[in-house]
Amino acid sequence: MHELSLHILDLVQNSLEAGANDIFLEIIEDRPKDELMLRVTDNGKGMHETLLGTVRDPFVSTRKTRKVGLGLPLIDMTARQAGGSLDIESKPGKGTVVKATYCLNHIDCPPLGKIGAALKALLVGNPGVNIRYYHQVDSQTFSLSTQEIRGILHGIPLTHPDVLLWLDGHIRENLARLYGGVK
Amino acid sequence: MKTLEDLKRLREKLQDETRLRHSSGTQIIIGMGTCGIAAGAREVMTAILDEIAKRNLQDVEVRQTGCIGMCEKEVLVDVVRPGEPRITYGKVKPAVVSKIIAEHVVNGRIVEELVVGKITRDR
Ligand code: FES
Numbered sequence: 001m002h003e004l005s006l007h008i009l010d011l012v013q014n015s016l017e018a019g020a021n022d023i024f025l026e027i028i029e030d031r032p033k034d035e036l037m038l039r040v041t042d043n044g045k046g047m048h049e050t051l052l053g054t055v056r057d058p059f060v061s062t063r064k065t066r067k068v069g070l071g072l073p074l075i076d077m078t079a080r081q082a083g084g085s086l087d088i089e090s091k092p093g094k095g096t097v098v099k100a101t102y103c104l105n106h107i108d109c110p111p112l113g114k115i116g117a118a119l120k121a122l123l124v125g126n127p128g129v130n131i132r133y134y135h136q137v138d139s140q141t142f143s144l145s146t147q148e149i150r151g152i153l154h155g156i157p158l159t160h161p162d163v164l165l166w167l168d169g170h171i172r173e174n175l176a177r178l179y180g181g182v183k
Numbered sequence: 184m185k186t187l188e189d190l191k192r193l194r195e196k197l198q199d200e201t202r203l204r205h206s207s208g209t210q211i212i213i214g215m216g217t218c219g220i221a222a223g224a225r226e227v228m229t230a231i232l233d234e235i236a237k238r239n240l241q242d243v244e245v246r247q248t249g250c251i252g253m254c255e256k257e258v259l260v261d262v263v264r265p266g267e268p269r270i271t272y273g274k275v276k277p278a279v280v281s282k283i284i285a286e287h288v289v290n291g292r293i294v295e296e297l298v299v300g301k302i303t304r305d306r
Contacts, residue, residue, distance in 0.1 A: 001221055009220050017249050070217040114225070121228040125213065125247035152190050156197055159245050164236040166193055169185035 001074060003113025010071035011040040011098055012122055018044025024132045031104060031138055039099040047090040075100055082109040116171045124158045135178060142174040208242030209288050214259035216250030222257035230277035234284045243288060256299050262287050273299035
């Protein structure tokens, strides 16, 4: 996986498999500080310390505990290669916070990739889950949540063709604005 | 800008349209486990959503799911039409999405050459 947005999809899938129905996804890009941070906070079932100690190990993860995510060892690797780190905080019954940091200018820092497409897939593909998104690039911010969108839609599904088109435009325009594209 | 205000206006417009049914529509389920993602599940999902918008399909439900246990057949996409067997398509690429939607989702004709599994009873 050569895009951070794919790692994000993977992290969210882990949260879903842990039974989370509220997932907070944060991306903070601080160019002056040369840092990019991804953080996924969920209200899933959490992990015991013993399991927590093994989730970075690709051999353990690919065997019995696979459900926890084959992706975590990959993220651990890409973060460390890019001068950053992976931090996981979790308690049974209390949910999990996974945070990965990267040095933006590091030659091995993967690009964010098609984050808009990933976000749209997450929002539309998970009825019954509240996904909150917060994206900051220096001082510009973009946030949205499924709860807010569903509140406006009064039961019209996010897969309604017209809603899909709105979502497309909304995400695209706001991401462009974050990076200084559109005013 | 496509703002939340636009979304409110859109909802009002849609609510007025009597053709908006809440029938039990077709479900499309995409495997988004680690290897599904690595094999291009996001692109397939994007293609499916684009196709739904383009063809103006009103009652298709799209959901993501985790590891299905057939890594070598990723990207896996299930199509379940109401009252019909659950069909699993394998090695789905964005290029074949429009065929699956046109043939199976819209017209009920299974795209046999892409099928990897059939479950008759809905789980
Ligand atoms: S993620 Fe594809 S089979 Fe497990």
